Amino acid sequence: MPIRNEVLDQLAARRSVRVFTNEPVAPEERAAILDAAFNAPTAGCQQLYTILDITDPALRAQLADLCDHQPMIAAAPLCLVFLADCRRWPRAYRAAGAAPRDPGPGDLLLAVADACIAAQNAVTAAESLGIGSCYIGDVLENAEAMRAALALPPHVVPAAMLIFGRPTEQQRTREKPRRFAPEAVVCENTYRDRSEAELRADFAARDAGPGYDFDRDLQAFCARKYDSDFSREMSRSAAVYLADFLPGAPAEPAR
Protein backbone atom coordinates (compact mmCIF):
# COMPACT_ATOMS: atom_id res chain seq x y z
CA MET A 1 0.00 0.00 0.00
CA PRO A 2 1.46 3.39 -0.91
CA ILE A 3 1.74 5.80 2.02
CA ARG A 4 -0.72 8.68 1.94
CA ASN A 5 -1.14 11.91 3.81
CA GLU A 6 -2.52 15.35 3.00
CA VAL A 7 0.78 16.73 1.75
CA LEU A 8 1.54 13.73 -0.46
CA ASP A 9 -1.98 13.78 -1.89
CA GLN A 10 -1.65 17.45 -2.72
CA LEU A 11 1.75 17.01 -4.39
CA ALA A 12 0.39 14.10 -6.43
CA ALA A 13 -2.75 15.95 -7.53
CA ARG A 14 -1.11 19.25 -8.44
CA ARG A 15 -1.18 20.11 -12.12
CA SER A 16 -0.43 23.28 -14.01
CA VAL A 17 -3.23 25.84 -14.33
CA ARG A 18 -3.23 28.09 -17.38
CA VAL A 19 -6.73 29.61 -17.22
CA PHE A 20 -7.74 31.53 -14.11
CA THR A 21 -10.94 32.90 -12.64
CA ASN A 22 -11.08 36.66 -12.07
CA GLU A 23 -10.71 36.27 -8.33
CA PRO A 24 -7.56 38.09 -7.22
CA VAL A 25 -4.82 36.59 -5.08
CA ALA A 26 -5.35 38.39 -1.77
CA PRO A 27 -2.43 40.24 -0.14
CA GLU A 28 -2.26 37.73 2.72
CA GLU A 29 -2.24 34.84 0.21
CA ARG A 30 0.58 36.51 -1.70
CA ALA A 31 2.44 36.96 1.60
CA ALA A 32 2.01 33.25 2.44
CA ILE A 33 3.26 32.22 -1.01
CA LEU A 34 6.34 34.44 -0.69
CA ASP A 35 6.98 33.32 2.88
CA ALA A 36 7.07 29.69 1.74
CA ALA A 37 9.59 30.64 -0.94
CA PHE A 38 11.82 32.38 1.61
CA ASN A 39 11.63 29.36 3.91
CA ALA A 40 12.86 26.96 1.24
CA PRO A 41 16.27 25.38 1.68
CA THR A 42 18.94 27.77 0.38
CA ALA A 43 22.68 27.27 -0.03
CA GLY A 44 24.46 28.64 3.04
CA CYS A 45 21.22 30.50 3.91
CA GLN A 46 22.18 32.98 1.20
CA GLN A 47 18.85 33.19 -0.70
CA LEU A 48 20.63 33.51 -4.04
CA TYR A 49 17.58 34.97 -5.75
CA THR A 50 15.53 38.09 -6.19
CA ILE A 51 11.79 37.75 -6.78
CA LEU A 52 10.06 40.25 -9.05
CA ASP A 53 6.34 40.74 -8.46
CA ILE A 54 5.09 41.93 -11.84
CA THR A 55 2.14 44.20 -11.13
CA ASP A 56 2.35 46.69 -14.01
CA PRO A 57 -0.18 45.70 -16.74
CA ALA A 58 2.00 47.13 -19.51
CA LEU A 59 5.01 45.14 -18.32
CA ARG A 60 2.84 42.03 -18.04
CA ALA A 61 1.73 42.47 -21.64
CA GLN A 62 5.33 42.88 -22.72
CA LEU A 63 6.40 39.74 -20.84
CA ALA A 64 3.51 37.81 -22.36
CA ASP A 65 4.89 38.80 -25.73
CA LEU A 66 8.53 38.06 -24.88
CA CYS A 67 7.63 34.63 -23.46
CA ASP A 68 6.49 33.06 -26.72
CA HIS A 69 3.28 35.15 -26.95
CA GLN A 70 1.28 33.62 -24.08
CA PRO A 71 -1.58 35.98 -23.12
CA MET A 72 -2.25 34.01 -19.91
CA ILE A 73 0.84 35.76 -18.47
CA ALA A 74 -0.93 39.11 -18.77
CA ALA A 75 -4.22 37.70 -17.47
CA ALA A 76 -2.96 35.90 -14.35
CA PRO A 77 -3.83 37.40 -10.92
CA LEU A 78 -0.21 37.06 -9.74
CA CYS A 79 3.04 36.77 -11.68
CA LEU A 80 6.41 36.23 -9.99
CA VAL A 81 9.80 36.06 -11.71
CA PHE A 82 12.48 34.19 -9.78
CA LEU A 83 15.87 35.62 -10.69
CA ALA A 84 19.11 33.78 -9.98
CA ASP A 85 20.95 36.63 -8.26
CA CYS A 86 24.75 36.39 -8.22
CA ARG A 87 25.02 40.10 -7.50
CA ARG A 88 23.61 40.79 -4.01
CA TRP A 89 26.30 38.98 -2.03
CA PRO A 90 29.32 40.31 -3.95
CA ARG A 91 27.88 43.81 -3.55
CA ALA A 92 27.50 43.21 0.21
CA TYR A 93 31.07 41.87 0.37
CA ARG A 94 32.33 44.98 -1.37
CA ALA A 95 30.27 47.21 0.94
CA ALA A 96 32.00 45.43 3.83
CA GLY A 97 35.42 46.18 2.40
CA ALA A 98 36.17 42.74 0.88
CA ALA A 99 37.37 42.19 -2.69
CA PRO A 100 35.46 39.10 -3.87
CA ARG A 101 36.31 37.18 -7.04
CA ASP A 102 34.09 37.56 -10.14
CA PRO A 103 31.02 35.27 -10.33
CA GLY A 104 31.58 32.07 -12.31
CA PRO A 105 29.31 29.44 -13.88
CA GLY A 106 29.18 27.46 -10.64
CA ASP A 107 27.65 30.48 -8.92
CA LEU A 108 25.06 30.73 -11.66
CA LEU A 109 24.03 27.07 -11.47
CA LEU A 110 23.87 27.22 -7.67
CA ALA A 111 21.71 30.35 -7.82
CA VAL A 112 19.42 28.83 -10.48
CA ALA A 113 18.97 25.83 -8.18
CA ASP A 114 18.29 28.11 -5.20
CA ALA A 115 15.73 30.12 -7.17
CA CYS A 116 13.89 27.04 -8.47
CA ILE A 117 13.81 25.39 -5.04
CA ALA A 118 12.24 28.57 -3.65
CA ALA A 119 9.84 28.75 -6.60
CA GLN A 120 8.61 25.22 -6.02
CA ASN A 121 7.84 26.03 -2.38
CA ALA A 122 5.76 28.94 -3.68
CA VAL A 123 3.86 26.50 -5.93
CA THR A 124 3.18 24.13 -3.05
CA ALA A 125 2.07 26.93 -0.75
CA ALA A 126 -0.28 28.31 -3.40
CA GLU A 127 -1.75 24.86 -4.02
CA SER A 128 -2.58 24.53 -0.31
CA LEU A 129 -4.63 27.73 -0.67
CA GLY A 130 -6.54 26.50 -3.73
CA ILE A 131 -4.41 28.70 -5.98
CA GLY A 132 -3.08 27.08 -9.14
CA SER A 133 0.16 27.93 -10.89
CA CYS A 134 2.14 27.43 -14.06
CA TYR A 135 5.87 27.72 -14.77
CA ILE A 136 6.80 29.71 -17.86
CA GLY A 137 10.13 28.32 -19.11
CA ASP A 138 10.14 30.86 -21.93
CA VAL A 139 11.29 33.52 -19.46
CA LEU A 140 14.80 32.45 -20.43
CA GLU A 141 14.28 33.66 -24.02
CA ASN A 142 15.02 37.06 -25.55
CA ALA A 143 17.78 37.97 -23.11
CA GLU A 144 18.39 41.46 -24.46
CA ALA A 145 14.73 42.54 -24.41
CA MET A 146 14.11 40.77 -21.08
CA ARG A 147 17.07 42.53 -19.49
CA ALA A 148 15.73 45.86 -20.68
CA ALA A 149 12.15 45.10 -19.58
CA LEU A 150 13.12 43.91 -16.08
CA ALA A 151 16.18 46.19 -15.64
CA LEU A 152 18.40 43.17 -15.04
CA PRO A 153 22.03 44.04 -14.31
CA PRO A 154 24.89 41.61 -15.07
CA HIS A 155 24.92 38.37 -13.05
CA VAL A 156 21.14 38.38 -12.57
CA VAL A 157 19.37 35.75 -14.70
CA PRO A 158 15.71 34.68 -14.96
CA ALA A 159 15.52 31.14 -13.53
CA ALA A 160 11.74 30.67 -13.43
CA MET A 161 8.55 32.60 -14.02
CA LEU A 162 5.37 31.56 -12.24
CA ILE A 163 1.82 32.71 -12.80
CA PHE A 164 -0.83 32.09 -10.14
CA GLY A 165 -4.59 32.19 -9.86
CA ARG A 166 -7.65 30.12 -9.11
CA PRO A 167 -8.37 27.45 -11.71
CA THR A 168 -11.51 27.61 -13.82
CA GLU A 169 -13.82 24.58 -13.59
CA GLN A 170 -12.39 23.25 -16.86
CA GLN A 171 -8.83 23.53 -15.51
CA ARG A 172 -9.79 21.91 -12.21
CA THR A 173 -11.20 18.79 -13.85
CA ARG A 174 -8.73 18.21 -16.66
CA GLU A 175 -6.50 15.18 -16.44
CA LYS A 176 -2.92 15.44 -15.20
CA PRO A 177 -0.40 14.47 -17.90
CA ARG A 178 1.09 11.06 -17.17
CA ARG A 179 4.67 10.72 -15.96
CA PHE A 180 7.21 8.05 -16.87
CA ALA A 181 7.35 4.91 -14.74
CA PRO A 182 10.04 5.06 -12.02
CA GLU A 183 12.40 2.68 -13.85
CA ALA A 184 12.51 5.09 -16.81
CA VAL A 185 14.00 7.93 -14.75
CA VAL A 186 15.68 6.34 -11.71
CA CYS A 187 18.99 4.44 -11.77
CA GLU A 188 20.72 2.71 -8.90
CA ASN A 189 24.19 4.18 -8.21
CA THR A 190 25.37 4.99 -11.73
CA TYR A 191 23.84 6.43 -14.88
CA ARG A 192 22.75 3.97 -17.50
CA ASP A 193 21.31 4.83 -20.91
CA ARG A 194 17.95 3.23 -21.64
CA SER A 195 18.27 0.94 -24.65
CA GLU A 196 16.22 1.79 -27.71
CA ALA A 197 13.78 -1.01 -26.80
CA GLU A 198 13.51 0.36 -23.25
CA LEU A 199 12.92 3.89 -24.55
CA ARG A 200 10.12 2.62 -26.77
CA ALA A 201 8.61 0.77 -23.81
CA ASP A 202 9.01 3.84 -21.52
CA PHE A 203 7.12 6.08 -23.93
CA ALA A 204 4.48 3.44 -24.69
CA ALA A 205 3.81 2.96 -20.96
CA ARG A 206 3.30 6.71 -20.62
CA ASP A 207 1.51 7.62 -23.82
CA ALA A 208 -0.02 4.57 -25.49
CA GLY A 209 -3.63 4.99 -26.56
CA PRO A 210 -5.70 5.03 -29.74
CA GLY A 211 -3.48 5.99 -32.68
CA TYR A 212 -0.26 6.01 -30.62
CA ASP A 213 2.87 5.68 -32.80
CA PHE A 214 6.31 6.12 -31.19
CA ASP A 215 8.14 7.11 -34.39
CA ARG A 216 5.55 9.54 -35.70
CA ASP A 217 4.68 11.02 -32.30
CA LEU A 218 8.29 11.57 -31.21
CA GLN A 219 9.23 13.04 -34.59
CA ALA A 220 6.30 15.45 -34.29
CA PHE A 221 7.18 16.39 -30.70
CA CYS A 222 10.80 16.95 -31.71
CA ALA A 223 9.75 19.29 -34.51
CA ARG A 224 7.15 21.12 -32.40
CA LYS A 225 9.24 21.45 -29.21
CA TYR A 226 12.92 20.62 -29.35
CA ASP A 227 13.70 21.89 -32.82
CA SER A 228 11.24 24.80 -32.57
CA ASP A 229 12.20 28.46 -32.93
CA PHE A 230 11.49 29.14 -29.24
CA SER A 231 13.72 26.27 -28.12
CA ARG A 232 16.61 27.45 -30.30
CA GLU A 233 16.01 31.00 -29.07
CA MET A 234 16.21 29.76 -25.46
CA SER A 235 19.74 28.47 -26.00
CA ARG A 236 20.84 31.56 -27.88
CA SER A 237 19.47 33.71 -25.07
CA ALA A 238 20.95 31.53 -22.31
CA ALA A 239 24.37 31.96 -23.92
CA VAL A 240 23.95 35.74 -23.66
CA TYR A 241 23.33 35.49 -19.90
CA LEU A 242 26.12 32.93 -19.49
CA ALA A 243 28.71 35.18 -21.10
CA ASP A 244 28.77 37.24 -17.88
CA PHE A 245 29.99 34.19 -15.97
CA LEU A 246 32.68 32.94 -18.32
CA PRO A 247 36.33 33.99 -18.53
CA GLY A 248 36.66 37.24 -20.43
CA ALA A 249 33.48 38.76 -19.01
CA PRO A 250 33.88 42.44 -18.12
CA ALA A 251 34.71 42.86 -14.41
CA GLU A 252 32.13 44.39 -12.10
CA PRO A 253 32.64 48.00 -11.07
CA ALA A 254 33.70 48.42 -7.43
CA ARG A 255 30.16 49.19 -6.20
Place this chain on the structure above:
Amino acid sequence: MPIRNEVLDQLAARRSVRVFTNEPVAPEERAAILDAAFNAPTAGCQQLYTILDITDPALRAQLADLCDHQPMIAAAPLCLVFLADCRRWPRAYRAAGAAPRDPGPGDLLLAVADACIAAQNAVTAAESLGIGSCYIGDVLENAEAMRAALALPPHVVPAAMLIFGRPTEQQRTREKPRRFAPEAVVCENTYRDRSEAELRADFAARDAGPGYDFDRDLQAFCARKYDSDFSREMSRSAAVYLADFLPGAPAEPAR
Protein backbone atom coordinates in the same frame (compact mmCIF):
# COMPACT_ATOMS: atom_id res chain seq x y z
CA MET B 1 -3.13 37.73 10.53
CA PRO B 2 -0.94 35.48 8.37
CA ILE B 3 -2.80 32.58 6.78
CA ARG B 4 -1.95 29.19 8.26
CA ASN B 5 -2.60 25.61 7.26
CA GLU B 6 -0.76 22.33 7.69
CA VAL B 7 1.19 22.64 4.46
CA LEU B 8 2.25 26.24 5.10
CA ASP B 9 3.28 25.38 8.66
CA GLN B 10 5.36 22.50 7.41
CA LEU B 11 7.10 24.58 4.72
CA ALA B 12 7.84 27.30 7.30
CA ALA B 13 9.23 24.88 9.89
CA ARG B 14 11.40 22.81 7.55
CA ARG B 15 15.12 23.11 8.10
CA SER B 16 18.08 21.11 6.85
CA VAL B 17 19.01 17.98 8.76
CA ARG B 18 22.65 16.89 8.72
CA VAL B 19 22.71 14.27 11.48
CA PHE B 20 20.39 11.28 11.22
CA THR B 21 19.21 8.49 13.49
CA ASN B 22 20.00 4.94 12.38
CA GLU B 23 16.39 4.29 11.37
CA PRO B 24 16.29 3.45 7.66
CA VAL B 25 14.02 5.10 5.11
CA ALA B 26 11.50 2.34 4.39
CA PRO B 27 10.92 1.23 0.80
CA GLU B 28 7.38 2.66 0.79
CA GLU B 29 8.72 5.97 2.15
CA ARG B 30 11.35 6.07 -0.58
CA ALA B 31 8.59 5.35 -3.12
CA ALA B 32 6.46 8.21 -1.78
CA ILE B 33 9.44 10.61 -1.92
CA LEU B 34 10.21 9.63 -5.52
CA ASP B 35 6.54 9.78 -6.52
CA ALA B 36 6.33 13.36 -5.27
CA ALA B 37 9.40 14.21 -7.37
CA PHE B 38 7.83 12.68 -10.49
CA ASN B 39 4.61 14.60 -9.87
CA ALA B 40 6.38 17.96 -9.74
CA PRO B 41 5.74 20.43 -12.55
CA THR B 42 8.02 19.63 -15.48
CA ALA B 43 8.55 21.52 -18.75
CA GLY B 44 6.35 20.00 -21.42
CA CYS B 45 5.89 16.96 -19.15
CA GLN B 46 9.40 15.92 -20.22
CA GLN B 47 10.92 15.13 -16.78
CA LEU B 48 14.30 16.48 -17.87
CA TYR B 49 16.14 14.63 -15.10
CA THR B 50 17.46 11.26 -14.06
CA ILE B 51 17.54 10.43 -10.35
CA LEU B 52 20.38 8.28 -9.02
CA ASP B 53 19.65 6.37 -5.82
CA ILE B 54 23.11 5.88 -4.31
CA THR B 55 22.97 2.59 -2.38
CA ASP B 56 26.56 1.34 -2.73
CA PRO B 57 28.52 2.16 0.46
CA ALA B 58 31.82 2.48 -1.43
CA LEU B 59 30.27 4.95 -3.87
CA ARG B 60 28.71 6.86 -0.97
CA ALA B 61 32.12 7.15 0.66
CA GLN B 62 33.60 8.38 -2.60
CA LEU B 63 30.83 10.98 -3.04
CA ALA B 64 31.30 12.13 0.55
CA ASP B 65 34.94 12.76 -0.34
CA LEU B 66 34.22 14.43 -3.69
CA CYS B 67 31.59 16.72 -2.12
CA ASP B 68 33.99 18.70 0.08
CA HIS B 69 34.63 15.78 2.48
CA GLN B 70 31.25 15.59 4.23
CA PRO B 71 30.92 12.20 5.98
CA MET B 72 27.16 12.75 6.55
CA ILE B 73 26.72 11.84 2.87
CA ALA B 74 28.02 8.35 3.55
CA ALA B 75 26.02 8.03 6.78
CA ALA B 76 22.59 9.13 5.50
CA PRO B 77 19.86 6.47 5.17
CA LEU B 78 18.95 7.71 1.65
CA CYS B 79 20.96 9.67 -0.91
CA LEU B 80 19.50 10.84 -4.23
CA VAL B 81 21.36 12.69 -6.97
CA PHE B 82 19.15 14.71 -9.31
CA LEU B 83 20.80 14.92 -12.71
CA ALA B 84 19.80 17.47 -15.32
CA ASP B 85 19.36 15.07 -18.25
CA CYS B 86 19.60 16.62 -21.71
CA ARG B 87 20.26 13.21 -23.23
CA ARG B 88 17.12 11.06 -22.83
CA TRP B 89 14.89 13.00 -25.20
CA PRO B 90 17.42 13.46 -28.02
CA ARG B 91 18.13 9.73 -27.81
CA ALA B 92 14.41 9.00 -28.05
CA TYR B 93 14.10 11.40 -31.00
CA ARG B 94 16.95 9.59 -32.77
CA ALA B 95 15.38 6.21 -31.97
CA ALA B 96 12.20 7.52 -33.64
CA GLY B 97 14.13 8.49 -36.76
CA ALA B 98 14.41 12.25 -36.12
CA ALA B 99 17.65 14.23 -36.34
CA PRO B 100 17.49 16.67 -33.40
CA ARG B 101 19.85 19.61 -32.95
CA ASP B 102 22.65 19.42 -30.37
CA PRO B 103 21.74 20.44 -26.80
CA GLY B 104 22.52 24.06 -25.95
CA PRO B 105 22.86 26.07 -22.73
CA GLY B 106 19.11 26.81 -22.69
CA ASP B 107 18.43 23.08 -22.51
CA LEU B 108 20.85 22.77 -19.60
CA LEU B 109 19.29 25.60 -17.58
CA LEU B 110 15.78 24.27 -18.27
CA ALA B 111 16.83 20.79 -17.15
CA VAL B 112 18.56 22.12 -14.02
CA ALA B 113 15.31 23.92 -13.18
CA ASP B 114 13.28 20.77 -13.84
CA ALA B 115 15.59 18.68 -11.65
CA CYS B 116 15.56 21.16 -8.76
CA ILE B 117 11.77 21.57 -8.88
CA ALA B 118 11.45 17.78 -8.65
CA ALA B 119 14.05 17.65 -5.86
CA GLN B 120 12.14 20.18 -3.77
CA ASN B 121 8.97 18.11 -4.06
CA ALA B 122 11.01 15.18 -2.72
CA VAL B 123 12.07 17.35 0.23
CA THR B 124 8.48 18.36 0.99
CA ALA B 125 7.22 14.78 0.70
CA ALA B 126 9.96 13.53 3.04
CA GLU B 127 9.19 16.27 5.55
CA SER B 128 5.55 15.15 5.67
CA LEU B 129 6.81 11.70 6.70
CA GLY B 130 9.05 13.04 9.47
CA ILE B 131 12.13 12.52 7.30
CA GLY B 132 14.61 15.37 7.18
CA SER B 133 16.85 16.26 4.27
CA CYS B 134 19.82 18.37 3.23
CA TYR B 135 20.92 19.63 -0.17
CA ILE B 136 24.59 19.14 -1.01
CA GLY B 137 25.53 21.89 -3.44
CA ASP B 138 29.08 20.51 -3.63
CA VAL B 139 27.81 17.80 -6.00
CA LEU B 140 28.66 20.27 -8.76
CA GLU B 141 32.39 20.09 -7.90
CA ASN B 142 35.08 17.79 -9.27
CA ALA B 143 33.39 17.23 -12.65
CA GLU B 144 35.93 14.75 -13.98
CA ALA B 145 35.92 12.50 -10.91
CA MET B 146 32.14 12.85 -10.48
CA ARG B 147 31.55 11.85 -14.10
CA ALA B 148 33.71 8.78 -13.60
CA ALA B 149 32.09 7.87 -10.28
CA LEU B 150 28.49 8.21 -11.53
CA ALA B 151 29.18 7.13 -15.15
CA LEU B 152 27.76 10.42 -16.43
CA PRO B 153 27.73 10.71 -20.22
CA PRO B 154 27.84 14.09 -22.00
CA HIS B 155 24.81 16.35 -21.48
CA VAL B 156 24.02 14.87 -18.06
CA VAL B 157 24.92 17.24 -15.18
CA PRO B 158 24.44 16.99 -11.41
CA ALA B 159 21.84 19.61 -10.45
CA ALA B 160 21.23 18.67 -6.82
CA MET B 161 22.17 16.02 -4.30
CA LEU B 162 19.87 15.29 -1.39
CA ILE B 163 20.47 13.20 1.70
CA PHE B 164 17.53 12.02 3.79
CA GLY B 165 16.94 10.51 7.22
CA ARG B 166 15.24 11.05 10.54
CA PRO B 167 16.66 13.95 12.55
CA THR B 168 18.39 13.34 15.84
CA GLU B 169 16.90 15.16 18.84
CA GLN B 170 19.62 17.83 18.58
CA GLN B 171 18.79 18.41 14.91
CA ARG B 172 15.06 18.55 15.62
CA THR B 173 15.36 21.28 18.21
CA ARG B 174 18.00 23.50 16.66
CA GLU B 175 16.94 26.93 15.44
CA LYS B 176 16.19 27.57 11.78
CA PRO B 177 18.60 30.12 10.27
CA ARG B 178 16.88 33.46 9.76
CA ARG B 179 15.94 34.66 6.29
CA PHE B 180 16.08 38.18 4.90
CA ALA B 181 13.01 40.38 5.27
CA PRO B 182 10.78 40.37 2.16
CA GLU B 183 11.85 43.85 1.05
CA ALA B 184 15.47 42.66 0.84
CA VAL B 185 14.70 40.04 -1.83
CA VAL B 186 11.45 41.12 -3.55
CA CYS B 187 11.14 44.00 -6.04
CA GLU B 188 8.01 45.29 -7.73
CA ASN B 189 8.22 44.99 -11.52
CA THR B 190 11.89 45.73 -12.16
CA TYR B 191 15.19 44.85 -10.51
CA ARG B 192 16.66 47.44 -8.22
CA ASP B 193 20.02 47.20 -6.42
CA ARG B 194 19.83 47.66 -2.68
CA SER B 195 21.87 50.70 -1.68
CA GLU B 196 24.82 50.14 0.62
CA ALA B 197 22.76 51.49 3.53
CA GLU B 198 19.91 49.12 2.64
CA LEU B 199 22.32 46.17 2.41
CA ARG B 200 23.67 46.99 5.85
CA ALA B 201 20.12 47.20 7.20
CA ASP B 202 19.11 43.94 5.44
CA PHE B 203 21.96 42.00 7.01
CA ALA B 204 21.51 43.64 10.42
CA ALA B 205 17.80 42.71 10.44
CA ARG B 206 18.76 39.10 9.71
CA ASP B 207 21.90 38.65 11.76
CA ALA B 208 22.24 41.33 14.45
CA GLY B 209 23.05 39.99 17.90
CA PRO B 210 25.83 40.17 20.45
CA GLY B 211 29.11 40.97 18.68
CA TYR B 212 27.51 41.48 15.26
CA ASP B 213 29.70 43.53 12.90
CA PHE B 214 28.69 43.88 9.26
CA ASP B 215 32.18 44.60 7.92
CA ARG B 216 34.02 41.92 9.86
CA ASP B 217 31.27 39.26 9.52
CA LEU B 218 30.79 39.74 5.76
CA GLN B 219 34.54 39.76 5.16
CA ALA B 220 34.84 36.51 7.09
CA PHE B 221 31.89 34.90 5.25
CA CYS B 222 33.38 35.98 1.92
CA ALA B 223 36.72 34.38 2.79
CA ARG B 224 35.14 31.21 4.21
CA LYS B 225 32.49 30.70 1.51
CA TYR B 226 32.66 32.77 -1.64
CA ASP B 227 36.42 32.97 -2.02
CA SER B 228 36.97 29.45 -0.66
CA ASP B 229 38.69 26.65 -2.56
CA PHE B 230 35.41 24.70 -2.88
CA SER B 231 33.57 27.67 -4.31
CA ARG B 232 36.29 28.29 -6.91
CA GLU B 233 36.32 24.57 -7.68
CA MET B 234 32.55 24.66 -8.24
CA SER B 235 32.91 27.22 -11.03
CA ARG B 236 35.86 25.42 -12.59
CA SER B 237 33.86 22.19 -12.55
CA ALA B 238 30.67 23.81 -13.83
CA ALA B 239 32.63 25.12 -16.81
CA VAL B 240 33.67 21.53 -17.61
CA TYR B 241 30.03 20.41 -17.73
CA LEU B 242 29.02 23.55 -19.64
CA ALA B 243 31.53 22.94 -22.40
CA ASP B 244 29.25 20.17 -23.74
CA PHE B 245 26.52 22.73 -24.34
CA LEU B 246 28.52 25.49 -25.99
CA PRO B 247 29.44 25.90 -29.66
CA GLY B 248 32.38 23.72 -30.53
CA ALA B 249 31.30 20.81 -28.30
CA PRO B 250 31.80 17.43 -29.97
CA ALA B 251 28.58 16.24 -31.67
CA GLU B 252 26.72 13.30 -30.22
CA PRO B 253 27.05 9.96 -31.97
CA ALA B 254 23.92 8.88 -33.82
CA ARG B 255 22.74 6.61 -31.00
